[in-house]
Amino acid sequence: MSEAVSARRARLNAITELALARFRLFYREPGSMFWTFGFPLVLSIVLGIAFRNRDPEPVVVAVESSSALTLARAERAKEILAKADDVKVKVLPPDEANAELRTGKVSLVVVPEEGEGGYAYRYDPTRPESRLARSVTDDVLQRGEGRKDAYAPVAKIVTEPGSRYIDFLIPGLVGLGLMSTGLWGIGFSLAEMRTKKLIKRLTATPMRRSDFLLSFLLVRAVLLPIELVPLLVFARLVFDVGLHGNILTLGLTALVGGLAFAGMGLLLACRAENPQIVSGLINVVSFPMYLCSGVFFSSSRFPDAVQPLIRYMPLTALNDALRAVMIDGAPLSAVGGKVGLCAAWGLVSFVLAIRFFKWR
Amino acid sequence: MHGAATEPLPREGSARTELSIRCKGLQKSYEDVVAVDGLDLEVRVGECFGLLGPNGAGKTTTVEILEGLLQPSGGTVEILGHRWETDERWLRERLGVSLQQTNLPDKLTVRETIKLFRSFFIEGRDVDKVIDLVALREKEHAKYDTLSGGQRQRLAVACALVGDPKLLFLDEPTTGLDPQSRRMLWDVVLAFKEQGGSVLLTTHYMDEAERLCDRVGVIDHGKMIALGTPKQLIDSLGGSQIVEISLASAPAEDEARDALAASLAGLPGVKASRFLTGRIVLTVEHLHLALPAVLGTLDEKRLELANLSTHHATLEDVFVTLTGRALRE
Numbered sequence: 281m282s283e284a285v286s287a288r289r290a291r292l293n294a295i296t297e298l299a300l301a302r303f304r305l306f307y308r309e310p311g312s313m314f315w316t317f318g319f320p321l322v323l324s325i326v327l328g329i330a331f332r333n334r335d336p337e338p339v340v341v342a343v344e345s346s347s348a349l350t351l352a353r354a355e356r357a358k359e360i361l362a363k364a365d366d367v368k369v370k371v372l373p374p375d376e377a378n379a380e381l382r383t384g385k386v387s388l389v390v391v392p393e394e395g396e397g398g399y400a401y402r403y404d405p406t407r408p409e410s411r412l413a414r415s416v417t418d419d420v421l422q423r424g425e426g427r428k429d430a431y432a433p434v435a436k437i438v439t440e441p442g443s444r445y446i447d448f449l450i451p452g453l454v455g456l457g458l459m460s461t462g463l464w465g466i467g468f469s470l471a472e473m474r475t476k477k478l479i480k481r482l483t484a485t486p487m488r489r490s491d492f493l494l495s496f497l498l499v500r501a502v503l504l505p506i507e508l509v510p511l512l513v514f515a516r517l518v519f520d521v522g523l524h525g526n527i528l529t530l531g532l533t534a535l536v537g538g539l540a541f542a543g544m545g546l547l548l549a550c551r552a553e554n555p556q557i558v559s560g561l562i563n564v565v566s567f568p569m570y571l572c573s574g575v576f577f578s579s580s581r582f583p584d585a586v587q588p589l590i591r592y593m594p595l596t597a598l599n600d601a602l603r604a605v606m607i608d609g610a611p612l613s614a615v616g617g618k619v620g621l622c623a624a625w626g627l628v629s630f631v632l633a634i635r636f637f638k639w640r
Numbered sequence: 641m642h643g644a645a646t647e648p649l650p651r652e653g654s655a656r657t658e659l660s661i662r663c664k665g666l667q668k669s670y671e672d673v674v675a676v677d678g679l680d681l682e683v684r685v686g687e688c689f690g691l692l693g694p695n696g697a698g699k700t701t702t703v704e705i706l707e708g709l710l711q712p713s714g715g716t717v718e719i720l721g722h723r724w725e726t727d728e729r730w731l732r733e734r735l736g737v738s739l740q741q742t743n744l745p746d747k748l749t750v751r752e753t754i755k756l757f758r759s760f761f762i763e764g765r766d767v768d769k770v771i772d773l774v775a776l777r778e779k780e781h782a783k784y785d786t787l788s789g790g791q792r793q794r795l796a797v798a799c800a801l802v803g804d805p806k807l808l809f810l811d812e813p814t815t816g817l818d819p820q821s822r823r824m825l826w827d828v829v830l831a832f833k834e835q836g837g838s839v840l841l842t843t844h845y846m847d848e849a850e851r852l853c854d855r856v857g858v859i860d861h862g863k864m865i866a867l868g869t870p871k872q873l874i875d876s877l878g879g880s881q882i883v884e885i886s887l888a889s890a891p892a893e894d895e896a897r898d899a900l901a902a903s904l905a906g907l908p909g910v911k912a913s914r915f916l917t918g919r920i921v922l923t924v925e926h927l928h929l930a931l932p933a934v935l936g937t938l939d940e941k942r943l944e945l946a947n948l949s950t951h952h953a954t955l956e957d958v959f960v961t962l963t964g965r966a967l968r969e
Contacts, residue, residue: 283762286762286763287762290759290760290761290762293759294760296759297755297756297759298756298759300752300756301745301748301752301756304747304748304752305745305747305748308747308783473745476742476743477739477741477742477743478742478743478744480709480739480742481737481739481742481744481799483709484707484708484709484735484737484739485732485737485757485760485761485803486729486732486733486760486761486762486803487760640709
């Protein structure tokens with residue numbers, strides 16, 4: 281057997297052993313198991329229940345009765361509104377009515393105008409539920425006071441899967457999970473190894489440094505399906521969240537996304553002396569994405585000025601791609617740009633991590 | 641990427657192999673501290689060499705430079721006839737290293753840890769043989785965080801031995817261990833030496849150096865202040881016995897102390913005498929001559945004895961004589 285062959289065999293053995301060690305350290309740490317597998321499930325249950333599709337909520341309004349003069353009109357308004365299914369109404373003195381408006385207990389206050397006039401509406405138009413309340417209340421009161429509609433509209437109600445909140449949420453949770461396991465799983469354990477002088481000890485052996493870093497990516501790639509499949513199966517069984525695209529496209533998107541965050545994890549921990557520093561860095565990097573990258577609500581809600589910034593965040597690209605594949609059934613060609621952006625983040629991070637890694 | 645290319649390995653035995661370590665004028669300075677200050681060192685093949693010195697003397701810095709983990713600020717280093725700058729991969733395959741404090745992964749077992757380290761070497765020892773060698777067979781499947789201090793240290797040495805090194809570096813291998821654990825570790829080192837391996841170890845335990853080392857070098861303030869076999873160094877004291885005397889009321893002024901020490905030094909059988917942290921320390925050749933004379937002199941001067949003890953001279957006494965300080969201050 282030539283020297284080159286035995287060296288190659290030894291190297292393969294080294295990568296395998298490094299990956300095995302990482303894997304063992306992972307599954308022997310109950311905490312990391314929970315954050316990787318348990319947490320996304322718990323989050324999807326909680327949010328799925330909180331945002332499950334219910335019958336439309338009635339709007340809540342108060343009618344103000346300030347004086348004996350307007351009391352009769354207030355009572356009349358209450359009677360009209362109480363007949364409507366989608367309005368909940370109560371009569372309150374002005375102080376209380378305003379207090380409840382301020383705290384959001386009622387969305388709108390109806391104030392009878394003195395004399396034979398109509399009603400004034402007191403509400404905050406920047407609150408969507410207040411605007412809704414105004415429109416609904418106005419319709420009901422106008423009709424009650426004798427307005428005739430030009431025609432009776434026919435309602436056709438849509439409840440198909442794919443357009444519900446949970447359908448939006450699950451791909452976001454997949455992306456979030458990939459980000460946290462990549463950043464925390466890798467960044468934290470590297471910093472811990474450095475604190476324990478283990479990295480220094482390893483560099484005193486013939487171990488190749490690139491093998492060491494590659495083993496982290498390898499383990500992430502192996503764990504990825506074990507992380508994702510339970511969440512997706514759960515979402516399918518409990519919330520009937522379907523996959524409309526190709527499963528391989530989804531797998532590839534998730535793999536690239538997972539490796540991108542693994543690379544970023546390596547980069548964030550490449551010089552940090554201890555886990556505290558790494559936690560700080562990971563929070564700084566992940567928090568903006570947590571908020572802006574469309575995990576829980578669409579990233580398009582942020583002002584246009586910051587949209588270019590948000591669009592280039594790796595989690596935004598990953599979430600958009602995951603949603604396109606899962607909800608719209610987009611083919612790989614349609615999400616190629618987003619997946620490419622993730623790959624670029626991962627590659628640049630990995631190269632920088634190798635370049636600046638502190639081996640002590 | 642580091643070391644990705646496979647450069648042709650230098651042929652073994654082609655260079656000066658009679659020395660396993662050779663360094664000249666070794667220097668390491670940090671911003672405002674000189675840790676190693678022009679150190680020369682030669683360790684022969686098959687020899688166990690001990691670097692002695694108090695904490696902060698520069699032992700660990702020296703060892704880490706020799707291990708190729710630190711860059712020296714000056715001087716030359718040759719390990720097994722090779723240099724770090726050109727032959728790092730070749731050297732790494734042939735060295736065993738145990739750092740001063742390493743924590744191995746908590747949740748890996750003894751066997752898994754040794755197997756991991758074995759995988760880094762192209763050639764090495766059988767994992768099972770190493771487990772037996774360090775007497776960890778019973779703990780083979782125990783995780784690192786359940787091991788005792790002595791077992792952890794033996795595992796660290798096992799990780800250093802599993803690559804079948806020619807040269808073993810041990811940085812304070814028994815610090816903080818109980819006597820039995822220390823002896824078990826000494827046995828491992830002696831067995832390695834018996835098979836022809838070279839060892840460089842640092843310690844601040846003089847008994848450890850006397851038990852394990854063929855030669856020792858004493859380092860203080862980054863400089864080698866004495867070098868030789870343990871016996872040579874002890875002989876350099878001029879007497880084989882040490883007498884320590886505490887007085888009920890020792891003179892307070894330095895001059896009075898010096899005068900007393902000088903008068904004792906002139907007595908028959910006494911080779912040297914001085915005050916150290918409130919005690920009189922005498923180096924003595926013939927105890928049966930010196931002791932009556934010393935007691936007589938003290939009596940004459942009406943100095944009352946509080947305590948008197950004698951012991952065979954050790955490397956500890958060598959260190960005290962050389963530096964005027966105890967080793968573990």
